[in-house]
Amino acid sequence: MxxxxxxxxxxxxxxxxxxxxxxxxxxxxxxxxxxxxxxxxxxxxxxxxxxxxxxxxxxxxxxxxxxxxxxxxxxxxxxxxxxxxRNSSYDERLQALRAKAEGGAGHRAIFDGFIAAASTSLNDISRTLDDAHLEDAISLLAKAQTIYVLAKRRSYPVASYIAYALGKLKIRNQLIESAAGLNAEMVGFATPADAVIAISFSPYAPATIEEARAIAEQGVPIVAITDSSFSPLAQFARVWFEVAEADFAGFRSLSATMALAMALTVGVGEKRRDAVRKRKA
Amino acid sequence: MxxxxxxxxxxxxxxxxxxxxxxxxxxxxxxxxxxxxxxxxxxxxxxxxxxxxxxxxxxxxxxxxxxxxxxxxxxxxxxxxxxxxRNSSYDERLQALRAKAEGGAGHRAIFDGFIAAASTSLNDISRTLDDAHLEDAISLLAKAQTIYVLAKRRSYPVASYIAYALGKLKIRNQLIESAAGLNAEMVGFATPADAVIAISFSPYAPATIEEARAIAEQGVPIVAITDSSFSPLAQFARVWFEVAEADFAGFRSLSATMALAMALTVGVGEKRRDAVRKRKA
DNA sequence: GGCAATATGAAATAATAATTCCAATCCATA
DNA sequence: TATGGATTGGAATTATTATTTCATATTGCC
Missing domain, CATH: 1.10.10.10 (Winged helix-like DNA-binding domain superfamily/Winged helix DNA-binding domain)
Incomplete structure (x- = not known):
């Protein structure tokens, strides 16, 4: 044996x-x-x-x-x-990537820079995100009749992914785009029974701020994702998240914001399902 | 001494x-x-x-x-x-996150899941990306008069960020959106002197594939970002990248695709600048 | 090219560490 | 509580490993 x-x-x-x-x-x-x-x-x-x-x-x-x-x-x-x-430590990896990105020649260096920026951002948000805020935001959004999604420029990709995901989850939502110039009207439809996810980073797109102000004055609760407590968005928001995205070559990583956005979206989806199940029982 | x-x-x-x-x-x-x-x-x-x-x-x-x-x-x-x-390894971190995401209760678990998915994706692409492909793609795109950006649905956020970044870098580009239903016409304008960045993951949006086919038949070179060599996009592409995005709760991370997209964009910007400098000298 | 200083190779030696062995102790069971 | 088997402690032994030594080779310098 x-x-x-x-x-x-x-x-x-x-x-x-x-x-x-x-x-x-x-x-x-x-x-x-x-x-x-x-x-x-x-x-x-x-x-x-x-x-x-x-x-x-x-x-x-x-x-x-x-x-x-x-x-x-x-x-x-x-x-x-x-x-x-076990692989080299997380920090070593990042350091190596950044070193390559800074010193290295060629386009691989650029790529490594973006990878490093994204990794750093994910790491940071994972450490700093406040669970209570997450719960609050999800509760707030889960109660909304319609979720409005508000973001311009560099934040717009996140908004469009949120809208896509909310749609997939059959959660009524409205992406406030600038294309048709009808934003003011769209914003006007929102009521206190709705809610907003607003995303804006410094330098804050003036349109986003204006629309957020308008919608806040109508009593619509806002969940904001922004980059500092001095952000004008934070003023209007019921719940807000501070997300420090690392940048590279002048472009901000969106990975942390994306992760948070998805967590909010799927969180709302789950909360709604739970609510339905409870009502049935 | x-x-x-x-x-x-x-x-x-x-x-x-x-x-x-x-x-x-x-x-x-x-x-x-x-x-x-x-x-x-x-x-x-x-x-x-x-x-x-x-x-x-x-x-x-x-x-x-x-x-x-x-x-x-x-x-x-x-x-x-x-x-x-040295800190606990990268893998251990990820495992811990995933364990929390799977076992854990509450919405923090969802968030951790998305963080883990994003980290995994970044890790994978960082290992697997072929430098030569990157160089080829950037050369190809740098020569284009107009860069068309083609992506639908879950890939659309990436396309919109590419368009934003190209705009910032003053590189002529055209995002092919579906809103106005004029895609066929837009696609028709493209010539072999232009180029396309096309992004699509399984299940491939039929519109993306159709438009990619049409545009390829016009002799416009395509750089594709997709998820396998069986992807229909890979057929039409001059250069293509295989990006394996991890997913969580049914939604794919976009972080690796984003990083690659940004590297392409900024790479093209640099290449153009270099070309201008050379012409002056 | 010859000399001194430095560097290298190989084996001997010293040190350290793993393993074994045996007596003492503990524990369960009748 | 006596007895056999399992467990443990501690020292003796064996093995492995680091270090030293010395002969030889190489290098730089006059």
Missing amino acids: DEQVPRDFETLRATILDRRESLPKRIAQIAAYALDNPDDIAFGTAASIAASAGVQPSTLIRFAQQLGFDGFTSLQQVFRERLRE | DEQVPRDFETLRATILDRRESLPKRIAQIAAYALDNPDDIAFGTAASIAASAGVQPSTLIRFAQQLGFDGFTSLQQVFRERLRE
């Missing part, structure tokens, strides 16, 4: 967790230590690890053998592979 | 690069190997590393001593610290 020796860290981890109950006390002790301090196992010596875990070196070896390895050394390989295989 | 011993990897790297010129041949050889294969230094034994680098173990130790360490072991510590300190 030869054991199946775990060759990668995840399998090893699973195996350990699986057998946890049946392990003798000291072995269990080192098993817990190993999963909690995998880096120590990767770098330490049998003696140093054993000391840190409060057991004898021989116990460490018995642990390894019980898992099917022929000794501590082969167990350690698995922990080392884990460190090796 | 006591040396300043580098204690972190970055300092060490700088020190090595700084002295590179003045190092003896074999020492330089191992120095280069160390910077190229830092993971091997972190985990290997003096003998194994020396063998991989094609030198004697003693050379490795001399290298360490020349840097101010008292032996290979202390040099190795620096390489180990580097692995320890």
Whole structure:
């Protein structure tokens, strides 16, 4: 009966967790230590690890053998592979990309710059987004009869994707475009039972600000996505999000804004479905 | 005269690069190997590393001593610290996000899902994009009198951002929208001196395919962004890019496509500027 | 071209670390 | 509570690995 020796860290981890109950006390002790301090196992010596875990070196070896390895050394390989295989850190990646984008020649450098900008933006928003704001915004939008989507220029692509997604989800919406010059009239139709998603970044398109002001004065609640608390949009908004998009070569990444916009859209869709289900029940 | 011993990897790297010129041949050889294969230094034994680098173990130790360490072991510590300190890997981050997105409750989970999808897409395209294709596409577009931008539905936001950016860069362009139903006529104006950026993902919008076919038959070169080599768009295109966008909750991330679109746009802008400069000189 | 200084290779040696072994202890079961 | 088996601790042993040493080769300099 030869054991199946775990060759990668995840399998090893699973195996350990699986057998946890049946392990003798000291072995269990080192098993817990190993999963909690995998880096120590990767770098330490049998003696140093054993000391840190409060057991004898021989116990460490018995642990390894019980898992099917022929000794501590082969167990350690698995922990080392884990460190090796994991890609270079997020920051290193970004730094490398940015370095290539700045120093590098050719068009690949430009591409890398945009990738770096997008990654940075995603990273930032993932850290800074306030869950409560997200909930508030979704509640507000879910109650709306019609969702108006307001954005010009560089923010317009986001608005058009929101409109597309809302349409797919069968949520009534109205994209306020400038093409026909009928924006004032469109805006006039909105009532306090509706809601607006407004998106604008510095330098704020005057039309967006004007329309947001008008619509806010009609009592229509606004969810704003903008780039600072000084943004005029933030003044009019019931809920607003600060999204810091990195830029490259003068063009802002839209990836963070897009992600937020999609989360709002799909969130509203889910909330509506839940509401319907509740009403039925 | 006591040396300043580098204690972190970055300092060490700088020190090595700084002295590179003045190092003896074999020492330089191992120095280069160390910077190229830092993971091997972190985990290997003096003998194994020396063998991989094609030198004697003693050379490795001399290298360490020349840097101010008292032996290979202390040099190795620096390489180990580097692995320890670097943040959790990119993949681990993504996995965590995806886990939260799948298991998690509430709308934050949705948001995390979109962030994860966007990150994955950026990661993928960064790995797979072919530099030569990028150069080809940019050359082709830079020569065009007018750049037509063709995309419907979920790809439309990308097209609108391209149009916006081209406009900013004062590059003549025409967005082929469906609003007025004049697409056939618009397409008819294009000549072989122009070019098209066409974007379409499965399920391909029939209108996009039809217009792409028509325009290709007029001899207008097409740069396509699509999702597989089986895409009908790829048939008509002079240059085409395969972009695998991850999706979440049924909506595709656009971040990779956006990054590529921006790189094309800005690349064309640069190429035009260069051409103008050359003509002046 | 010859000399000194420096660099390199290879093997011997010292250090360190993993593993084994055995006695002591613990624990479950009758 | 006695007994057998499993578990553990600690030291002895073996293995691996870093380091040192010294002979040889190379390089720069006069």
